[in-house]
Amino acid sequence: MIQVAVVSGKGGTGKTILTASLASLLPQDKVLIDADVDAANLALLLDPVDCSADEFRGMDGAFIDPGSCVGCGICAQACNFEAIQKNQDLYGVVPYRCEGCGTCVLVCPEDAVQMQPRVTGRIHYAQSHAGPLLYGSLMPGSGNSGLLVHRLRQEARVKHPDVSLVLIDGPPGIGCPLISTITGIQVAILVTEPSKSAKSDLMRLITLCRSFQVRMYLVINRYDVNEDIAKEICQIAAEKDIHLLGMIPYDLDVLKATRNGIPVSTISGHASEAIHQIAKNLSGEIDQI
Numbered sequence: 001m002i003q004v005a006v007v008s009g010k011g012g013t014g015k016t017i018l019t020a021s022l023a024s025l026l027p028q029d030k031v032l033i034d035a036d037v038d039a040a041n042l043a044l045l046l047d048p049v050d051c052s053a054d055e056f057r058g059m060d061g062a063f064i065d066p067g068s069c070v071g072c073g074i075c076a077q078a079c080n081f082e083a084i085q086k087n088q089d090l091y092g093v094v095p096y097r098c099e100g101c102g103t104c105v106l107v108c109p110e111d112a113v114q115m116q117p118r119v120t121g122r123i124h125y126a127q128s129h130a131g132p133l134l135y136g137s138l139m140p141g142s143g144n145s146g147l148l149v150h151r152l153r154q155e156a157r158v159k160h161p162d163v164s165l166v167l168i169d170g171p172p173g174i175g176c177p178l179i180s181t182i183t184g185i186q187v188a189i190l191v192t193e194p195s196k197s198a199k200s201d202l203m204r205l206i207t208l209c210r211s212f213q214v215r216m217y218l219v220i221n222r223y224d225v226n227e228d229i230a231k232e233i234c235q236i237a238a239e240k241d242i243h244l245l246g247m248i249p250y251d252l253d254v255l256k257a258t259r260n261g262i263p264v265s266t267i268s269g270h271a272s273e274a275i276h277q278i279a280k281n282l283s284g285e286i287d288q289i
């Protein structure tokens with residue numbers, strides 16, 4: 001089983017658009033994971049059916065037993081996150097503010113506070129034309145996005161142990177969810193665009209992926225928006241021995257496909273042609289691993 005993640009150092013580079021097309025084009029039998037749990041939208045482009053969901057329990061949160069609480073307010077004063085608030089005469093925890101630090105449990109003189117598991121999101125299971133799709137959704141204000149990504153990958157392995165490819169739409173940035181995404185994978189497709197900020201974020205992403213010993217490939221989206229920076233990025237990739245899978249031109253038809261909720265690979269146009277070639281190149285690389 002080869003695990004491939006499509007990642008980017010910043011949001012808005014076209015990562016999900018590319019992932020949806022790769023899902024449609026790569027011939028390997030596969031399971032798909034949307035690991036962008038803060039804003040999962042791969043499903044919007046793959047239009048899956050047979051959807052179901054399980055609760056995801058992240059970190060414990062504080063709960064005040066109203067029968068034991070005497071209303072002294074010590075816990076509210078001790079909470080650094082203003083998560084305990086008084087409503088009329090009762091103190092209660094505002095769940096989305098609670099960071100689960102446990103301070104209130106320690107300071108309560110009446111033992112009225114307990115830490116309890118709480119539902120902070122969902123794990124969704126669906127079937128798309130390109131294969132089974134798992135994606136996560138976090139409740140507003142909930143943390144543990146890295147843990148949710150870990151759970152998604154675990155579920156994919158357990159439910160689909162025989163697939164030859166796991167294709168992951170990774171989260172933007174280089175934080176905890178990305179680390180959960182790239183841990184143990186074989187291939188990262190770095191999607192960037194020709195801008196100074198994207199170039200800077202790409203450098204950080206390369207450093208991180210290298211430290212996880214992940215084989216990297218590069219895709220430059222909308223490369224013709226600034227061909228000078230695109231050339232600089234190609235130069236950086238060559239120096240770092242990162243293979244360029246392809247470059248996608250700016251193409252208004254991409255916006256049309258996205259607006260209609262379909263993968264770009266299913267329409268005609270310059271961007272679609274480039275993506276078809278990228279999928280061919282990637283498939284060839286995967287076959288050699």
Ligand code: SF4
Pocket residue numbers: 064068069070071072073074075076091107108109110111112113
């Ligand atoms: S410290 Fe304990 S008793 Fe005092 S308000 Fe908080 S929960 Fe109630």
Ligand code: SF4
Pocket residue numbers: 061062078079080081082083084093097098099100101102103104105
């Ligand atoms: S666990 Fe920490 S963050 Fe949550 S309510 Fe208690 S003191 Fe505040």
